[in-house]
Every structure is written in structure tokens, then in C-alpha cells.
Amino acid sequence: MSGEIDVSRDNNEDYEQIIKLLEEKINALQAETESLRKELNYYKSELEKLLSPPLIEAVVLDILDDGKVVVRSTSGPNLIVTVSNDIDIKSLKIGQSVALNQRGSAIVKILPEREDPFVKSMEVLEKPNVRYEDIGGLSQQIQELREVIELPLKNPEIFKELGIQPPKGVLLYGPPGTGKTMLAKAVATESNATFIHVVASEFAQKFVGEGAKVVREVFELARKKAPSIVFIDEIDAIGAKRIDLGTSGEREVQRTLMQLLAELDGFQPLDNVKIIGATNRIDILDPALLRPGRFDRIIEIPLPDFNGRKEIFRIYISKMKVSRDVDINILAKLTEGFSGADIKNVCTEAGYLAIRENKRIIEMNHFIEAINKVKSKRKEEFKGREEKYT
Ligand SMILES: Nc1ncnc2c1ncn2[C@@H]1O[C@H](COP(=O)(O)OP(=O)(O)OP(=O)(O)O)[C@@H](O)[C@H]1O
Structure with missing residues (x-):
């Protein structure tokens, strides 16, 4: 508030202006207090975080009938721990990553899924x-x-x-x-x-x-x-x-x-x-x-023979919407050397090809194209496999 106001003039308008300016200043100060309060809270919580003891990471191994949980802590031993009240025990599953309190006596947090070697293996x-x-x-x-x-x-x-x-x-x-x-x-x-x-x-x-x-x-x-x-x-x-x-x-x-x-x-x-x-x-x-x-x-467990390939195609195709021209005998003939996983890939790929063409049904030509695609993708692998198994 830097405006010079002449208070000697007994003038209502001047007083009103003074009040308005003072109100503005109060509002500005209130806003500044609020922002400083927020800043103070932020630093307080940061300080709390820095001073609080670290949590211990662990993996759930078993959930016992009495509500306790067996965990394998990253710091070493297996522990039997309780579960903090704000965690629903039903949301825990074997292999889950969790955080234990500093004493290692209770699960206090469920950690997000990530690549934990124990879980992954x-x-x-x-x-x-x-x-x-x-x-x-x-x-x-x-x-x-x-x-x-x-x-x-x-x-x-x-x-x-x-x-x-x-x-x-x-x-x-x-x-x-x-x-x-x-x-x-x-x-x-x-x-x-x-x-x-x-x-x-x-x-x-x-x-x-x-x-x-x-x-x-x-x-x-x-x-x-x-x-x-x-x-x-x-x-x-x-x-x-x-x-x-x-x-x-x-x-x-x-x-x-x-x-x-x-x-x-x-x-x-x-x-x-x-x-x-x-x-x-x-x-x-x-x-x-x-x-x-x-x-x-x-x-x-060998690579599937002709009848095996037919059966595998039948299993996957029975769950798909395919046109009448799709002939499992021909598909099985064209896929000599394919594994079950390759055949599943062919079926999925055929579906994608149909989607790409905006078709509502999967046709024989989609399957043929998919076979060629999978074949060329796996060519190098087949070579390796044949060397290993012949
Ligand atoms: N005989 C089969 N019948 C139906 N589907 C099959 C068959 N073989 C493989 N598949 C499909 O391929 C996928 C991979 O197969 P699976 O993981 O069982 O093979 P695997 O022999 O264990 O392979 P790996 O040696 O690479 O571990 C399966 O999830 C399934 O979708």
C-alpha cells in the first residue's frame, strides 16, 4: 500500500479508499500466511521422513490361519509377523512384496509389483x-x-x-x-x-x-x-x-x-x-x-506330428470366429516342425491380420499369411532346434 492519501480532507470517499486498501493488504497478508503455513508443513513432513527409521522390505511366503504372515525379509531371516490394521489381509498374496516396520514385527505397507527375483522365479x-x-x-x-x-x-x-x-x-x-x-x-x-x-x-x-x-x-x-x-x-x-x-x-x-x-x-x-x-x-x-x-x-514331449498339430489347431480355432474355408488339415500340413506355442502364435496372428483388414471373421488367407510370418520369424530358431534334436 504505497498510495499517498490525504486524511486531512474530511471526505467519505477518502476513508472508503483507505478501508479498501487496508482490506486488500489484509487479504494479501492472509494469502502469504497460508502459503508460508503450507511451506512449513511441507518441510515438517520432509524432516519427519528424514528422521523416521527405514522400513524393511520382505516377500510374503505364507499366510497362516491365525492371521499372521510368514515373510522372507531382504535383511535375511524368515519372520512370522502381524499385519497392521490399515492393511486388508485378504489383499496379501504369496510372493507379494511388502514393507515391515523397523522392528520387523508387522507388515505396514504393500509394495507395488516389481521384478523381485524371488517372485519372478x-x-x-x-x-x-x-x-x-x-x-x-x-x-x-x-x-x-x-x-x-x-x-x-x-x-x-x-x-x-x-x-x-x-x-x-x-x-x-x-x-x-x-x-x-x-x-x-x-x-x-x-x-x-x-x-x-x-x-x-x-x-x-x-x-x-x-x-x-x-x-x-x-x-x-x-x-x-x-x-x-x-x-x-x-x-x-x-x-x-x-x-x-x-x-x-x-x-x-x-x-x-x-x-x-x-x-x-x-x-x-x-x-x-x-x-x-x-x-x-x-x-x-x-x-x-x-x-x-x-x-x-x-x-x-516331442514336437507335435500331423495329428497333434491338427488337434492343437482345433483347440484354438474352436474359440475363434473363423470362416468356412478354414481347413485344419491344410494348416496342419503347412506347419511341419511347429511347436504348440508356434501354432498358438499363428492363430493369434491370423486374428490380428483380420482385425487390421477390418474383417469380423478370420479367413484361411489370414492363417496362411500368419504361418508364413511365424515361419520367417522363427527360421533361425528352427535351424538351431533341428541341429539339437536330429
Ligand atoms: N500341445 C499343446 N496344446 C495346446 N497348446 C500348446 C501345446 N503346446 C504348447 N501350447 C501353447 O504354447 C504355450 C507355451 O507352452 P508351454 O509353456 O507349456 O511349453 P513348454 O514346453 O513348457 O516350453 P518351454 O520349454 O519353452 O518352457 C502354452 O501356453 C500353450 O498356449
């Missing part, structure tokens, strides 16, 4: 939803898995009565994308078993110094969640023939394998935990893994 499905009928061309393999995994899990008494010991572990081997994971999931679904999926290559790389501990934890979880099926994908990453143990990385892989063997030896054939291993490289596996009482049933 393990998936636990209480109710997997793949059924045998979703799998094309592997009826013999399905039959075998039903006998050696599903039947002993569902009716162990039959085996006890007859005095037969079913295998503890089954090894599936064959090229990538042929349905090994699908098969293992389907057996779990049909046996009402928990499906625990670990990718051996992931934990071999990510858990430096901790591979053996992770194997132990996986089997502990499997026993708790029994009946369960532990599916170890890419088992060659930890189960390759023993090599020169010069580097610490090699020794680490070795320790992980030894722990796996110890776990396999540690339970009985009729316990309700079964192991399914999968590999594309059976040739490099350590024979110790294949000894009786370990992975003592080996099932080959």
Missing part, C-alpha cells in the same frame, strides 16, 4: 486352471502322467495295498513350446494340487549364495501346501553334469543341485508332494538326478 497357483482337454496331441503323455502323478496323489491307498512305489519325480524333456508347463499345470489341476512353478535358471542366477536356501524354502512351502506339485522348469540350469568347480558361480550351482537332491531323497514316494522337472537339454543332465528315487520316470 517362483509362481504359486492354488488352483491352476489348465485342463487335459486344453492340450493337443499328447494323449499318451497325459495318460502316463495320470498314472504316475495324479493317481498316487488322489488314491495313495491303491499303491499301498498293492505294494507299488510310484515315482517321486518325473522329468519332461523336449523342444521349447511343446506344452511341458501346460502338462504339469493340467496334472496339478486335475489332481487338486497346488502348483509351485520355479524356473531354475532364474534362481541359479539371481540368488547368488542363496540357491540352496531357496530350494529348501520351495520344498517347505510344497509340504505346507500339499498336495502339491513342484514344477522345476529349465532344470538343466542347476542339474547339468558336474563340471570343473573352479569358479564360485559353479560351486554355487553345485550346492543348489545338492540341496535339490537332498530334498528329493527326503520324502517318500507316497508323500503328497510330487516333482516334475522340465528341460530342453536332457543330454547335459547330471545322471545323479535320474537315479531311482529321484526323477525316475522320463517322458519325452
Whole structure:
């Protein structure tokens, strides 16, 4: 307020002007106070953040009936903790990243999903939803898995009565994308078993110094969640023939394998935990893994033959809107050497081609174009595969 006002003049207009100016000043000061108050609060909360103790990151391993939770803290041990009142326990799931309070006694925050190595290398499905009928061309393999995994899990008494010991572990081997994971999931679904999926290559790389501990934890979880099926994908990453143990990385892989063997030896054939291993490289596996009482049933999962390819096309096409000219016989003929995963890609790609042309129905020419596309994309891969499997 810098305007010079002559108050000696007894003039109403002047007074009004003074009042107006004073009001304006009050408003300006009030606004300034408000902004300073906000600034003060901001610095106060920043200071609080800086002074508050750090939280501990952990991964949920199990949710107990009494409302407590088993977590694996990044600082080391497994802990049994409570859940803070403002967190809904139902929103917690196994594998979830959480923050513990500083004492490590309670979960105080659910952390956003991110690439946690433990989570990434393990998936636990209480109710997997793949059924045998979703799998094309592997009826013999399905039959075998039903006998050696599903039947002993569902009716162990039959085996006890007859005095037969079913295998503890089954090894599936064959090229990538042929349905090994699908098969293992389907057996779990049909046996009402928990499906625990670990990718051996992931934990071999990510858990430096901790591979053996992770194997132990996986089997502990499997026993708790029994009946369960532990599916170890890419088992060659930890189960390759023993090599020169010069580097610490090699020794680490070795320790992980030894722990796996110890776990396999540690339970009985009729316990309700079964192991399914999968590999594309059976040739490099350590024979110790294949000894009786370990992975003592080996099932080959080959690339689908003509009838297999037809079945796989039929499964996917039955869920799509296709025109009458789509001929599964021709599609199966044109896709020699394709895996189930390749065939699924062809079907998806054909759908996209139809969408791109604004068509409401998928035609034979879309499938043919999709086959060529997938073929050229995978050409290099096929070459590699043929070399490996011929
Ligand atoms: N026989 C099949 N019948 C139906 N779909 C299949 C079949 N094989 C593969 N697929 C499809 O391909 C996808 C990948 O297959 P899956 O992961 O089971 O193969 P995999 O043998 O475990 O491969 P990898 O060795 O690369 O892990 C499946 O999710 C499924 O959609």
C-alpha cells in the first residue's frame, strides 16, 4: 500500500479508499500466511521422513490361519509377523512384496509389483486352471502322467495295498513350446494340487549364495501346501553334469543341485508332494538326478506330428470366429516342425491380420499369411532346434 492519501480532507470517499486498501493488504497478508503455513508443513513432513527409521522390505511366503504372515525379509531371516490394521489381509498374496516396520514385527505397507527375483522365479497357483482337454496331441503323455502323478496323489491307498512305489519325480524333456508347463499345470489341476512353478535358471542366477536356501524354502512351502506339485522348469540350469568347480558361480550351482537332491531323497514316494522337472537339454543332465528315487520316470514331449498339430489347431480355432474355408488339415500340413506355442502364435496372428483388414471373421488367407510370418520369424530358431534334436 504505497498510495499517498490525504486524511486531512474530511471526505467519505477518502476513508472508503483507505478501508479498501487496508482490506486488500489484509487479504494479501492472509494469502502469504497460508502459503508460508503450507511451506512449513511441507518441510515438517520432509524432516519427519528424514528422521523416521527405514522400513524393511520382505516377500510374503505364507499366510497362516491365525492371521499372521510368514515373510522372507531382504535383511535375511524368515519372520512370522502381524499385519497392521490399515492393511486388508485378504489383499496379501504369496510372493507379494511388502514393507515391515523397523522392528520387523508387522507388515505396514504393500509394495507395488516389481521384478523381485524371488517372485519372478517362483509362481504359486492354488488352483491352476489348465485342463487335459486344453492340450493337443499328447494323449499318451497325459495318460502316463495320470498314472504316475495324479493317481498316487488322489488314491495313495491303491499303491499301498498293492505294494507299488510310484515315482517321486518325473522329468519332461523336449523342444521349447511343446506344452511341458501346460502338462504339469493340467496334472496339478486335475489332481487338486497346488502348483509351485520355479524356473531354475532364474534362481541359479539371481540368488547368488542363496540357491540352496531357496530350494529348501520351495520344498517347505510344497509340504505346507500339499498336495502339491513342484514344477522345476529349465532344470538343466542347476542339474547339468558336474563340471570343473573352479569358479564360485559353479560351486554355487553345485550346492543348489545338492540341496535339490537332498530334498528329493527326503520324502517318500507316497508323500503328497510330487516333482516334475522340465528341460530342453536332457543330454547335459547330471545322471545323479535320474537315479531311482529321484526323477525316475522320463517322458519325452516331442514336437507335435500331423495329428497333434491338427488337434492343437482345433483347440484354438474352436474359440475363434473363423470362416468356412478354414481347413485344419491344410494348416496342419503347412506347419511341419511347429511347436504348440508356434501354432498358438499363428492363430493369434491370423486374428490380428483380420482385425487390421477390418474383417469380423478370420479367413484361411489370414492363417496362411500368419504361418508364413511365424515361419520367417522363427527360421533361425528352427535351424538351431533341428541341429539339437536330429
Ligand atoms: N500341445 C499343446 N496344446 C495346446 N497348446 C500348446 C501345446 N503346446 C504348447 N501350447 C501353447 O504354447 C504355450 C507355451 O507352452 P508351454 O509353456 O507349456 O511349453 P513348454 O514346453 O513348457 O516350453 P518351454 O520349454 O519353452 O518352457 C502354452 O501356453 C500353450 O498356449
